[in-house]
Amino acid sequence: MGGSKKGSRHKVTLAIEALLEGEHEKLTRKAVELALAGDGRALRLCLDRLAPPRRDAPISFPLPQVRSATDAVAAGSAVLDAMAAGEITPDEASRVMAVLSAHKSMVTMSELEERIQALEDTKS
Numbered sequence: 001m002g003g004s005k006k007g008s009r010h011k012v013t014l015a016i017e018a019l020l021e022g023e024h025e026k027l028t029r030k031a032v033e034l035a036l037a038g039d040g041r042a043l044r045l046c047l048d049r050l051a052p053p054r055r056d057a058p059i060s061f062p063l064p065q066v067r068s069a070t071d072a073v074a075a076g077s078a079v080l081d082a083m084a085a086g087e088i089t090p091d092e093a094s095r096v097m098a099v100l101s102a103h104k105s106m107v108t109m110s111e112l113e114e115r116i117q118a119l120e121d122t123k124s
Contacts, residue, residue: 059096061087068111072104 020027034042061082066075076097083093 059088059092063096066100066103066107069104069108072100072107075100 031042031045035046061078063078064071064074066072079088079093079096079100082088083090088096
Protein backbone atom coordinates (compact mmCIF):
# COMPACT_ATOMS: atom_id res chain seq x y z
CA MET A 1 0.00 0.00 0.00
CA GLY A 2 2.68 2.51 0.95
CA GLY A 3 4.91 1.66 -2.04
CA SER A 4 6.82 4.44 -3.69
CA LYS A 5 6.07 5.21 -7.32
CA LYS A 6 9.71 6.21 -7.71
CA GLY A 7 10.78 2.73 -6.59
CA SER A 8 8.32 1.13 -9.02
CA ARG A 9 9.65 3.16 -11.92
CA HIS A 10 13.15 2.15 -10.95
CA LYS A 11 12.14 -1.54 -11.06
CA VAL A 12 10.56 -1.06 -14.49
CA THR A 13 13.68 0.72 -15.73
CA LEU A 14 15.85 -2.11 -14.44
CA ALA A 15 13.61 -4.70 -16.14
CA ILE A 16 13.78 -2.83 -19.47
CA GLU A 17 17.55 -2.50 -19.18
CA ALA A 18 17.80 -6.25 -18.53
CA LEU A 19 15.69 -6.99 -21.64
CA LEU A 20 17.86 -4.71 -23.77
CA GLU A 21 21.15 -6.05 -22.42
CA GLY A 22 23.47 -6.60 -25.36
CA GLU A 23 20.91 -5.39 -27.91
CA HIS A 24 21.82 -1.70 -28.03
CA GLU A 25 23.98 -1.98 -31.14
CA LYS A 26 21.36 -4.01 -33.03
CA LEU A 27 18.58 -1.58 -32.09
CA THR A 28 20.68 1.39 -33.12
CA ARG A 29 21.55 -0.23 -36.46
CA LYS A 30 17.85 -1.02 -37.09
CA ALA A 31 16.80 2.55 -36.30
CA VAL A 32 19.42 3.86 -38.74
CA GLU A 33 18.28 1.38 -41.42
CA LEU A 34 14.64 2.44 -40.98
CA ALA A 35 15.60 6.10 -41.10
CA LEU A 36 17.61 5.60 -44.28
CA ALA A 37 14.64 3.73 -45.79
CA GLY A 38 12.44 6.79 -45.22
CA ASP A 39 10.72 6.01 -41.90
CA GLY A 40 9.94 9.48 -40.54
CA ARG A 41 9.81 8.48 -36.87
CA ALA A 42 13.10 6.62 -37.08
CA LEU A 43 14.65 9.55 -38.92
CA ARG A 44 13.49 11.97 -36.22
CA LEU A 45 14.82 9.64 -33.51
CA CYS A 46 18.23 9.44 -35.18
CA LEU A 47 18.43 13.18 -35.84
CA ASP A 48 17.36 14.00 -32.28
CA ARG A 49 20.27 11.89 -31.05
CA LEU A 50 22.74 13.51 -33.44
CA ALA A 51 21.60 17.10 -32.89
CA PRO A 52 19.15 17.33 -29.99
CA PRO A 53 16.89 20.38 -29.95
CA ARG A 54 18.46 23.18 -27.94
CA ARG A 55 16.64 23.90 -24.74
CA ASP A 56 18.55 27.05 -24.04
CA ALA A 57 19.81 29.22 -26.87
CA PRO A 58 21.49 32.59 -26.61
CA ILE A 59 19.30 35.60 -27.32
CA SER A 60 20.39 39.06 -28.29
CA PHE A 61 18.51 42.32 -27.88
CA PRO A 62 19.42 45.80 -26.60
CA LEU A 63 19.62 45.94 -22.82
CA PRO A 64 20.89 48.89 -20.79
CA GLN A 65 23.75 48.37 -18.38
CA VAL A 66 22.59 47.58 -14.83
CA ARG A 67 24.64 49.22 -12.11
CA SER A 68 21.82 50.31 -9.78
CA ALA A 69 18.31 49.27 -8.78
CA THR A 70 16.99 52.07 -11.00
CA ASP A 71 18.98 50.65 -13.94
CA ALA A 72 17.36 47.25 -13.26
CA VAL A 73 13.91 48.81 -13.68
CA ALA A 74 14.98 50.32 -17.01
CA ALA A 75 16.40 46.96 -18.11
CA GLY A 76 13.14 45.25 -17.12
CA SER A 77 11.25 47.73 -19.26
CA ALA A 78 13.58 46.94 -22.17
CA VAL A 79 12.81 43.24 -21.74
CA LEU A 80 9.07 43.91 -21.79
CA ASP A 81 9.46 46.11 -24.87
CA ALA A 82 11.46 43.38 -26.66
CA MET A 83 8.81 40.82 -25.79
CA ALA A 84 5.99 43.09 -26.93
CA ALA A 85 7.80 43.69 -30.22
CA GLY A 86 8.22 39.94 -30.75
CA GLU A 87 12.01 40.12 -30.53
CA ILE A 88 12.05 37.58 -27.69
CA THR A 89 9.53 35.01 -26.51
CA PRO A 90 7.61 35.29 -23.22
CA ASP A 91 9.70 32.36 -21.90
CA GLU A 92 12.93 34.14 -22.83
CA ALA A 93 11.63 37.35 -21.24
CA SER A 94 10.79 35.45 -18.07
CA ARG A 95 14.27 33.95 -17.85
CA VAL A 96 15.97 37.30 -18.50
CA MET A 97 13.75 38.96 -15.89
CA ALA A 98 14.80 36.30 -13.35
CA VAL A 99 18.45 37.08 -14.05
CA LEU A 100 17.75 40.81 -13.78
CA SER A 101 15.94 40.28 -10.49
CA ALA A 102 18.86 38.32 -9.05
CA HIS A 103 21.30 40.96 -10.27
CA LYS A 104 19.14 43.75 -8.82
CA SER A 105 19.24 41.99 -5.45
CA MET A 106 23.04 41.87 -5.58
CA VAL A 107 23.26 45.53 -6.62
CA THR A 108 20.86 46.54 -3.84
CA MET A 109 22.85 44.57 -1.27
CA SER A 110 26.06 46.20 -2.47
CA GLU A 111 24.47 49.67 -2.25
CA LEU A 112 23.28 48.92 1.30
CA GLU A 113 26.75 47.73 2.33
CA GLU A 114 28.27 50.94 0.95
CA ARG A 115 25.74 53.06 2.85
CA ILE A 116 26.34 51.16 6.11
CA GLN A 117 30.09 51.51 5.66
CA ALA A 118 29.71 55.25 5.04
CA LEU A 119 27.64 55.59 8.24
CA GLU A 120 30.21 53.63 10.22
CA ASP A 121 33.01 55.78 8.79
CA THR A 122 31.23 58.98 9.91
CA LYS A 123 30.89 57.58 13.47
CA SER A 124 34.62 56.92 13.73
